Amino acid sequence: MRYLRLLLLLAITLSLLACEQNSSVTKENADQSYNNAASSPDWYNSNSMDTLSVVTWNVEHFVDSHDNPYIENDTENNPPSDMEERRQLLAKAIQQLDADIVVFQELESDSYLQTLAEERFPEMGYEAFGALESADWYMNVVVMSRVPLGVFSSYANITTPIIGQTNDKGEQASQVLTNNRMWTTDVLVSDDYSFSLTGLHLKAGGGDRNQGWRMGQINLLREHFKSSVANDSGKNMLVLGDLNTTPKSKEFKTLQGESPPNFVDPLAGTDAFSHPSDSAYRRIDHILPNRNMEDELVPNSTSIAQPLPKEQMIKISDHLPLKAKFVVDGK
Numbered sequence: 610m611r612y613l614r615l616l617l618l619l620a621i622t623l624s625l626l627a628c629e630q631n632s633s634v635t636k637e638n639a640d641q642s643y644n645n646a647a648s649s650p651d652w653y654n655s656n657s658m659d660t661l662s663v664v665t666w667n668v669e670h671f672v673d674s675h676d677n678p679y680i681e682n683d684t685e686n687n688p689p690s691d692m693e694e695r696r697q698l699l700a701k702a703i704q705q706l707d708a709d710i711v712v713f714q715e716l717e718s719d720s721y722l723q724t725l726a727e728e729r730f731p732e733m734g735y736e737a738f739g740a741l742e743s744a745d746w747y748m749n750v751v752v753m754s755r756v757p758l759g760v761f762s763s764y765a766n767i768t769t770p771i772i773g774q775t776n777d778k779g780e781q782a783s784q785v786l787t788n789n790r791m792w793t794t795d796v797l798v799s800d801d802y803s804f805s806l807t808g809l810h811l812k813a814g815g816g817d818r819n820q821g822w823r824m825g826q827i828n829l830l831r832e833h834f835k836s837s838v839a840n841d842s843g844k845n846m847l848v849l850g851d852l853n854t855t856p857k858s859k860e861f862k863t864l865q866g867e868s869p870p871n872f873v874d875p876l877a878g879t880d881a882f883s884h885p886s887d888s889a890y891r892r893i894d895h896i897l898p899n900r901n902m903e904d905e906l907v908p909n910s911t912s913i914a915q916p917l918p919k920e921q922m923i924k925i926s927d928h929l930p931l932k933a934k935f936v937v938d939g940k
Contacts, residue, residue, distance in 0.1 A: 652734075653756070662934045663933055665712045665851070666713055671713070685747040706930065717747050719739055719749075722738055737754040758796060759795030760795060761792055762833070763792055764791040764830075768784065770783045771818060772825050801938070803845070804844075804846060807830070807846070809830075819853075830864065831863070834870050835868075847902055850894070872899050892913075896911055896931050911931070
C-alpha cells in the first residue's frame with residue numbers, strides 16, 4: 610500500500626511539472642508561434658531593423674472631412690476650418706520625426722490615418738495600421754507602423770469599476786465608455802525579437818471620480834499584463850500614450866507596478882513636459898518600457914519632440930509628442 614501511495618505521489622508530481630512546463634511559454638516559443646502561422650509581408654525586411662523608434666502623440670480632435678452618420682458630435686459633423694492646415698503640418702512633423710511606429714490619440718480612424726499616409730507622406734513606408742474604434746465617438750487610439758503587427762487585444766467590451774464611486778442606486782459605479790481607447794498588440798520585428806505594445810488614452814480630468822475611472826482602467830491593464838508575464842517571464846512590453854496623469858500620481862505608480870511586470874519611466878526626475886504645447890508645465894504623455902525592454906532602450910533617446918517651430922506645434926495639437934529609440938535585440 611505504501612508503495613502504491615509513493616507511485617501515486619510520483620505520478621501527480623510529474624503531471625504537475627508537465628503542466629507547468631506547458632504553461633510556461635518562453636520568449637523564443639512565443640515568437641515561434643507567429644513564425645509557424647504567419648508570413649512576413651513582402652514590404653518588410655527585418656534585416657534592415659537595427660534600431661526601432663516609437664512616437665506617441667495626442668493630436669487633439671484630429672478629424673477627417675467626412676461625416677460619420679453614426680456619430681453625433683459637432684466637431685466630427687462639421688470639422689473646424691483649420692483642419693487642412695493642421696493636416697499639412699502634421700505630415701511635415703511626421704516626416705521630421707521619422708519614427709518606425711507612431712501611436713496617436715484623438716485621431717478619428719485608422720482609415721483616415723492610412724489615407725493621410727498614402728497621400729501626404731507615402732515615402733515614409735508605413736504599411737500597418739490599426740485601431741479599435743468606438744461605435745459612437747470620434748476620438749480613438751490609432752497606430753501606424755513600418756513593422757508588422759500581430760493580434761490586437763481589445764479592452765473595449767470590458768466594464769471597469771470607477772474606484773471609490775457609487776451610482777444613483779448606491780452601488781459600485783462602473784463604465785465601459787472609454788475602454789476602447791486601450792489596446793495591446795504584438796510588434797513582430799524579426800524571428801528572434803518581438804514585443805507587446807499597449808496604446809492608451811485614459812480618462813481625462815481631475816477629481817476623485819476621474820481618478821477612480823482611471824484606476825479602474827489601470828487595474829484591468831495590470832491584470833492582463835500579469836497574465837502575460839505569467840506565461841512568459843522574459844516578455845518585452847512597452848506602454849505608451851496619453852495617460853492623463855503625472856508621474857507622481859497614484860494612478861501612474863499603480864500602472865508601473867509593485868510586482869512584475871514593472872514599467873520604468875525614462876524621464877523620471879526631469880523637467881520634460883508635454884502639455885499644454887503653448888506653455889508645457891506637466892507630463893501626462895508617457896513611454897514606459899518594462900524592465901525586460903529597458904535594457905534595449907537607447908540611453909537618453911526618450912524625449913519631448915518638437916519637429917517643427919513652436920507656433921506650428923501649437924497649431925497641430927495641445928500636446929507635444931514623445932519619442933524613444935530601442936536597439937533591436939539579437940542584431
